[in-house]
Amino acid sequence: MQAPSTTLLAPLLAIGLSAATALPAQDVPLLSRIFGNASFSSSSSLTTKEKRVEINLTTQQLKAYQGRRLVMQTKISSGKNRGTPTGSFRAGPYKNKEHYSSLYDNAPMPWSIQVTGHIFIHGYSIVPEFPASHGCIRVPISGRNPAKRLFEWLDVGTPIKIAY
Template identity: 35%
Template sequence: MTKLINQDWKRCLTIFLASAALSLTTVGINSTSTWASKINQKIEATIQTLQKSEERWIQINLAKQRLIAWEGGKPVYAIIISSGKKSTPTRIGTFKIKSKHKSTRMRGRTYDVPNVPHAMFYDGNYGIHGAYWHKKFGTPVSHGCVNLAPNHAKWLFNWASIGTPIIIHK
């Protein structure tokens, strides 16, 4: 139990530090954290590379609660999302879609939701998926996943494939 609590604490601290450093960088304040700076540089470099390509990719802006589907440098779809709330934040970084499920059950300590539509997982249990149980899009309310209205989740699910890059930033 202690090991699990320590892992959760370390994960939360890591996410908090990365979020804080990226937020400070966004408003023009230099972070003294080399680690956070490297994450921010990787995100910026990946976006620049993807925009020069013809590749499909997904950009998620947590500060604006927006998702944009891109084909190279051309935005093709933009929607409002709901990301993780403060106590269960959405991870920042560069990822790729690892699995897709038309419908799945999602369980956690405080929730058990059947028939979650159009789920695409990119980092363990973190994913982008439809959310039929709320209409609070534009507000962080999830347990760390990126929630979309079911019709938008279906569009994105059909457009993206395994391996599609996902960039999540503040």
């Protein structure tokens, strides 16, 4: 017989609850096995259900929060030569799972979420842990595909903060 949290995970995700919110702290290792490159943690005190994304260009890390709870953390690769803008943004309005670059020879940008102008958070097959893009924020599509997980979790209008 499966543990209750394992049995309940799929239906909870299907109705829009995050796995980290739905499972108790002792099941955090289970989340890592399910979602691969993305990492999760658990917290019992929530003051808000609001989602937000924080991107640290110094550490090349993206963290996604629901209230105070860290629901996802993954490596990223930002723009070379400070090509990624810093500041506070809102996701969208453009969000497309099969976007192609209008600037760089129709380069595929799966799981794209617009940050501002031509700057997107999107999936990419090669994500070194140093700045390597033209300005976009690359998220891995390898392993359990954190780019897809972020795309599915994030709503248009979700706050995104990018800083060093």
